[in-house]
Amino acid sequence: MVYGVLRFINFVHGDVFMVGAYVGYYVGRLVPHHSLWGGLAVLAAAMIVCAALGMLIERLAYRRLRSSPTLNVLITAIGVSLLLENLSQYLCGATPRSFPELFPVATYHVGGVFVSSNQLVVIGVTLLLLFALRYIVLRTKLGTAMRALSLNPQAAALVGIDINFVISFTFALGSALAAAGGILYALNYPSIDPLMGVMPGLKAFVAAILGGIGNIPGAALGGLLLGTVETFVGGSQWSTYKDAIAFAILIIILLFRPAGLLGRFTVEKV
Amino acid sequence: MLSVSDLHVSYGAISALAGISFEIAQGAIVTLIGGNGAGKTTALRTISGLLRARRGRIAFLGEDITALPAHKIVARGLCHVPEGRMIFSNLTVDENLAMGAYLLHDRALIAQNRDYVFGVFPRLKERLKQMAGTLSGGEQQMLAIGRALMGNPRFLMLDEPSLGIAPRLIGTIFEKIVEINRDRGITILLVEQNANLALEISRYAYVLETGRVALQGESAQLRTEPLLKATYLGG
Numbered sequence: 323m324v325y326g327v328l329r330f331i332n333f334v335h336g337d338v339f340m341v342g343a344y345v346g347y348y349v350g351r352l353v354p355h356h357s358l359w360g361g362l363a364v365l366a367a368a369m370i371v372c373a374a375l376g377m378l379i380e381r382l383a384y385r386r387l388r389s390s391p392t393l394n395v396l397i398t399a400i401g402v403s404l405l406l407e408n409l410s411q412y413l414c415g416a417t418p419r420s421f422p423e424l425f426p427v428a429t430y431h432v433g434g435v436f437v438s439s440n441q442l443v444v445i446g447v448t449l450l451l452l453f454a455l456r457y458i459v460l461r462t463k464l465g466t467a468m469r470a471l472s473l474n475p476q477a478a479a480l481v482g483i484d485i486n487f488v489i490s491f492t493f494a495l496g497s498a499l500a501a502a503g504g505i506l507y508a509l510n511y512p513s514i515d516p517l518m519g520v521m522p523g524l525k526a527f528v529a530a531i532l533g534g535i536g537n538i539p540g541a542a543l544g545g546l547l548l549g550t551v552e553t554f555v556g557g558s559q560w561s562t563y564k565d566a567i568a569f570a571i572l573i574i575i576l577l578f579r580p581a582g583l584l585g586r587f588t589v590e591k592v
Numbered sequence: 593m594l595s596v597s598d599l600h601v602s603y604g605a606i607s608a609l610a611g612i613s614f615e616i617a618q619g620a621i622v623t624l625i626g627g628n629g630a631g632k633t634t635a636l637r638t639i640s641g642l643l644r645a646r647r648g649r650i651a652f653l654g655e656d657i658t659a660l661p662a663h664k665i666v667a668r669g670l671c672h673v674p675e676g677r678m679i680f681s682n683l684t685v686d687e688n689l690a691m692g693a694y695l696l697h698d699r700a701l702i703a704q705n706r707d708y709v710f711g712v713f714p715r716l717k718e719r720l721k722q723m724a725g726t727l728s729g730g731e732q733q734m735l736a737i738g739r740a741l742m743g744n745p746r747f748l749m750l751d752e753p754s755l756g757i758a759p760r761l762i763g764t765i766f767e768k769i770v771e772i773n774r775d776r777g778i779t780i781l782l783v784e785q786n787a788n789l790a791l792e793i794s795r796y797a798y799v800l801e802t803g804r805v806a807l808q809g810e811s812a813q814l815r816t817e818p819l820l821k822a823t824y825l826g827g
Binding site for chain 2: 463466467469470472473474476477478479480481482483484485
């Protein structure tokens with residue numbers, strides 16, 4: 323998301339994901355468990371808090387670096403990431419906590435496959451957010467401005483686009499999605515800790531590269547492929563190398579198809 | 593309408609404009625001519641807010657706009673069609689035009705502007721759903737001007753509209769510039785390498801040389817100026 327507009331990898335993404343899970347944990351105490359509406363309310367709360375957090379990070383850490391070399395921004399991102407990880411260890415403690423069962427829990431038996439209700443929630447919410455995101459980016463004026471800005475910030479400013487506002491919005495959107503990811507993850511692996519975002523953050527990066535970076539359906543496809551491969555490896559005798567294989571995929575993709583599966587090398591007339 | 597006084601701009605230690613001043617009257621077509629590196633593009637970029645002046649003042653409609661960010665300058669009706677056109681090649685022609693009207697909220701006005709743009713450049717209407725990056729150079733220039741017109745400008749700055757365009761289209765583009773100025777009363781500041789053409793359609797001209805105004809006057813008179821003839825008009 324952020325990469326598509328600003329051309330840098332937001333390494334803080336995994337940590338916003340973690341913050342989302344923690345917001346879910348604390349807000350989750352206030353609502354009745356095992357209820358669909360309570361669960362959705364927690365999801366919405368986490369997304370709103372993290373959207374604000376994303377805007378704050380952009381304002382404080384990245385805005386000054388807008389015209390600096392990418393390396394400086396990257397180092398800053400790692401710094402913010404460490405800050406969030408350690409701050410939440412300080413505030414919430416490093417001990418893992420068990421995440422509440424927000425949504426109703428049931429298991430369905432469909433055609434020989436067992437599906438838990440949480441898995442359905444994950445699929446439902448993900449699809450919904452994916453379509454909402456596609457709609458915002460492709461159909462709205464603000465989304466079009468995001469795409470215009472990603473190509474040429476100066477030209478965008480010359481048609482009257484307030485660059486700071488659109489970038490801020492981009493961070494809000496990306497961070498809200500990370501928060502949703504954090505909640506969905508915590509529902510299925512119900513133990514959360516301040517470092518829980520590191521691995522998913524890296525994996526999301528691999529998935530984005532795999533699908534073609536800056537490409538929304540590509541990222542979803544990449545995530546799905548990566549998840550499938552990991553699950554199969556996890557169930558086989560090489561399960562210890564699950565993570566290694568994920569990163570091996572990253573290296574192979576970068577070597578042989580750097581634009582990703584759905585990505586294109588863009589050729590433009592000048 | 594636009595008044596620039598004692599404008600100094602530098603890139604790091606290198607000075608690009610060493611104190612230029614000029615005035616542009618409402619409704620006129622004025623041109624800035626000069627060789628490479630004379631500071632023409634720098635002047636436009638500073639007026640539109642993409643570059644910051646080190647010293648000097650830019651006033652538009654009597655108000656100081658020197659320190660305003662680019663998007664607020666556009667909002668006042670001063671629109672810059674940059675060198676190299678800078679269309680959004682990753683968007684469709686339709687989306688490019690929509691972005692031109694980014695600051696407008698009145699749908700009827702936007703529709704009216706679209707009709708006007710299609711009237712001036714019928715070619716754009718045929719290419720609406722096409723990605724802007726696949727247009728020819730001339731069509732891209734039409735799109736860049738069309739995009740600027742979508743925002744209802746009062747003042748239009750055009751940077752090298754003849755650059756990278758098939759020679760037979762250059763005439764068309766310049767005719768359209770005159771037409772826009774005449775029919776809509778939009779004041780135009782034109783930067784051009786092709787000094788002959790620029791002097792032909794403009795009322796007044798400034799000649800820049802290494803960051804200073806070297807010469808100025810009525811375009812019709814400058815065309816016969818011997819010094820200018822030798823340097824820019826090909827003898």
